[in-house]
Amino acid sequence: MRRRWTTLTVGLASALAGIPATAGAALPTLGGADGVTATSAVTRSGTSVEIRLTGAAAQAAAAYDGKELSVSCDTHPRPGLLFRAESSRTGSSGSSGVLRRRSDGSLAVQTYLANRAWDTCEIARPDRARRRTGRIGPFALYQGDLRPPLARAALTDAGATWIDELGWAIAIGRAQAAAAKVRADGALTPPEVAAAGLVALPDVGASPPAGSVGYWTDGHEQVEFVALSSAGRRLVQRTGADDMLTTNIGQDSTQLARALDTPVIEYDTARVDRDATRSPIVSEPGDVPPELPASLSGTHLTVRITGKAARATFRRLAGRRVSVACGPARLSSVTSDARGLLAGFQLTAVRVPRGATVLRVGLRAGRRADQCAIADDGVRVATVLPTAAGRAMSRDLGAVGVLLEAGDRLAPAGAAAYPTAASLAAAHPKTLVAVDGPTAFPPHRDRAGVWTDGGQRAALSVVSSTGHRFVMADEGNGELRTNIDALLVIGMLLY
Structure with a gap:
């Protein structure tokens, strides 16, 4: 999935950031205010980059001397069209060097x-062995995979803006985590704000005063977190009715996850799926496990x-224990309290009988099992959809796939x-049909609806075979609805 479609991790990262980590507070990234600068020069052998740490930054990084x-280093063009092919002018590159005292x-x-x-450009912190810091439902939490950079500096005005x-x-992500601690679900009251x-x-x-994060709610489903950049750009994350999310802060979700010290979540399969030998099944890229009745x-x-x-x-x-992970077909909100969100899933194991044509699995009471994934040593070997809700969600995921594919062909x-x-x-007559406006949907379920204003706004829509309607809209200025x-x-957690 391409980076512009990773906004889903913003809400989940914010929710997970509200879980106290045994490692303590998130490590800071040294920046310009601390005395970090960067310079570059083009040479025959490549671009020479020097990152220098002075004053407070040099003191804070003294342990890394030698x-x-x-x-x-990365490029960060200003927000443009969200639904376009990747540009060769964007990208990143990595190398290494010794930090030396001058x-x-x-x-x-x-x-x-x-x-x-x-x-x-940024200097990464040295790798650290991951540490298990807790569990939520069937998931184990690990720290150490998403360490924030040691230092970061801008080489251009575009970099400074980014x-x-x-x-x-x-700051918005931390505000969401703070709000989740005050109230896991529902709108905050004025004292809670x-x-x-x-x-x-x-x-x-509306926008808050400079230097603060604002909060608005209609008292029910709609919630908006807002901040103003130093240049006055309005940065927003808004959730509304019918799981609608509007955001222009989701394109750098990995950086957000690192800064928020977000734990990595993984099914705790070591507790249930343990055999004397490794799985004989090897998964190849592109393999699609069968769906079993x-x-x-x-x-x-x-x-x-x-x-x-x-x-x-x-x-x-045959004779091996396989894990069975099951979950609900619907979440109330991406930004729900993480403990409640993750506890809705379950994990169990069953030993495969020899000559088996039927696998019988005992599940936990009080948990949904609309969709399940069967795996051995982390290799998924089958998907099952035992409920009508699970089968409907599978068809919905197929419809969303049509939107994601269409998003790559709207503009060069x-x-x-x-x-x-x-x-x-x-x-693209086989995959797209023009619709009348940004909230319109196509009359046919075999094609995605497309609308643009001929400028910087566009919308893609689709109607699933379940009747559920899905939309992705570029509202301009990097804002996705x-x-x-x-x-x-749900698909990410299960598969």
């Missing part, structure tokens, strides 16, 4: 990267092993405006 550290007391690292007009906006995106360190906003679309009666899941390939797989697994790389909807539909994130979170 150590070889990873350095990476005669003036500063620390500096120099390295060479691919020739490019880089906007930002660093500033990332800082405010992080103050307790979370937020500024109450009078209405949707299944039924659910109370807490009893019955899976029928049908099809030549599936029977062959389960014959190889580097385009400053979208073509008209009519021209796009004419160019969509209701697919809650669905994708």
Whole structure:
């Protein structure tokens, strides 16, 4: 999935950031205010980059003097069209260098990267072994995979703008985590807004004073967190009715997750799926495990092993314990309290009988099992959809896939405006049909609806065979409006 579709992790990262980590507070990233600067020069062997740490930054990083550290640089073009092909002018590059003490007391690292007009560069912290820090439902929490950079600096004005906006995106994420601690579900009351360190906003679309994070709610489903960048750009994350999310802070979700010290979540399969030898099943890229027929009666899941390939797989697994992860077909919100969100899933194990044509699994009471994934040592070998809700969600995921695929063909790389909807539909008659406006849906379920204003706004929509409607809209200025994130979170957690 391409980076512009990773907004789903913003809400989940914010919710997970509200879980106290045994490692303590998130490590800070040293920046310009601490005395970090970067310079670059194009040479025959590549772009020479030097990152220098002075003053407070040099003191804070003294323990790394003489150590070889990873350095990476990135480009950060201003927000443009969200639904366009990737540009060759965007990218990142990494190398390494030794952080050395200079005669003036500063620390500096120099390295060479691919020739490019880089906007930002950062020094990574040394790798650290992951540590298990807790559990939520069937998931284990690990720290150490998403460490924030040691230092970061801008090389261009575009880089300085990006660093500033990332800082405010992080502030919004922390505000969401603080709000979740005050109240796991539902809108905050005025006293709770103050307790979370937020500024109450009078209405949707309002902005807080500079240097603060604002909060608005209609008292029910709609909630908006807002901050202003140093340049006055309005940065927002708004959730509304029907799982609609509007955001312009989601394009750098990995950086947000690192800054928020978000734990990595993984099914705790070591507790249930343990055999003397490794799995004989090897998964290749692009492999799609079979969907097996299944039924659910109370807490009893019955899976029928049908099809030549599936029977062959389960014959190889005879006598082994396989894990069965199940979850709900719907989440109330991507930004729900993480403990409540993750506890809705379950994990169990069953030993595969020899010559089995049926697999019987005992599940936990009080947990949904609309969709389940069967795996051995982390290799998924089958998917089962034992409920009507699970089968409907599977069809919905297929419809969302149509939207994601269509999003790559609306505009070429580097385009400053979208073509008209009519021209796009004419160019892709089998997959797109023009619709009348940004909230319209196509009359046919075999094609995605497309609308553009011929400028910087566009919308893609689809009607699933279940009748559920999904949309992705580019509202301009890097702002995405969509209701697919809650669905994708479930798919991410299960598969």
